[in-house]
Amino acid sequence: MQYCNYANVSYLQIRAPEDSPNTDGIDISMSSNVNIHDCNIGTGDDCIAVNNGTFNIDINNIACGPGHGIRVVLDMPEG
Numbered sequence: 001m002q003y004c005n006y007a008n009v010s011y012l013q014i015r016a017p018e019d020s021p022n023t024d025g026i027d028i029s030m031s032s033n034v035n036i037h038d039c040n041i042g043t044g045d046d047c048i049a050v051n052n053g054t055f056n057i058d059i060n061n062i063a064c065g066p067g068h069g070i071r072v073v074l075d076m077p078e079g
Contacts, residue, residue: 004031012039018066020044025067032056039063046071 001007009026016023025041028034029051037060041047047064050057050072059070 001026001028001034002030004028004034006033007031007035009034009036010038012041014039014041014043016043018042018044024049025064027051028054028057030054034058037061041067043067049073 014025020043022045023043024046025043025048026036027049030053032054033056034054035058036048037058040063042065044066045068047062047067048059048070050070052073052075062070064070
């Protein structure tokens with residue numbers, strides 16, 4: 001999910017083999033006002049990845065596993 005505004009993701013079931021590398025369930029970047037709820041995600045990598053440039057994200061009622069859970073990358077100002 002990239003460059004989205006006011007997106008609603010709900011009632012998804014996402015599956016990938018546990019030993020499969022780089023299989024994020026939901027990968028969000030440069031997005032805002034995203035609501036993710038009531039999903040069942042099992043992958044070999046992150047269940048949900050929240051990347052740079054993303055803000056105002058609401059994540060609720062997620063069943064995650066196998067997988068690494070929810071990963072958040074924060075924008076860090078330089079200097």
